[in-house]
Amino acid sequence: MTKLTGQEITARAPGGWVYLRNALRTRLRTGDFATGLALVNAIGAAAEAVDHHPDLDLRYTHVDVRLYSHDVGRVTGRDLRLAATIGELAAAAGVGAGADGLTVLELALDSPGFPEQLGFWEAVLGYPRDAEGDLLDPYGKVPLIWFQRSGDEEPRQRWHPDLWVAPAEVAPRIAAALEAGGTLVSDADAPRFWVLADPEGNRLCLCTWEGRE
Structure with a gap:
């Protein structure tokens, strides 16, 4: 399957879907649990029919959907087609699809001792390393943790969050x-990311897919 660029994915994605951190995502606002459960069952049947399966997170008033082709490591045409099918199933159930407020959080350890620190965190968390050497919860419930070599000047921030949002x-x-x-520390790497700081100087990177391909 052909790997698609972020621009191609965004241009072709159905309404209500957003490309965040290498996956296509939406939130189906079901309003109640029974409607969500019925919709999950319908999505499951459609996914089985095409042998391509989304990640589904059923909650009381919504269902979060994540589409990603694991065999090629990116979003492909299969994901776009399944997104369209899911949108049709949601519409038939009277459920709206929307990406407003959807985010993905990662944690980065800034360390002058990287990669020596990696073994400790891998051991204590019990997460496997992914293809890029990051620590990834296989069940997707805890943020991905990645490592970045930094300077050793004090005072310095050891951890910083990366928050992925729609452009x-x-x-x-x-x-x-x-x-x-807060303050805008740097936009030198925009639109890949912007560095922000809270009033005490603790930093966060606001990230998008743009400028990465």
């Missing part, structure tokens, strides 16, 4: 952060 959400989130007393 359209970057400007309003930065504006809200500044209004809340």
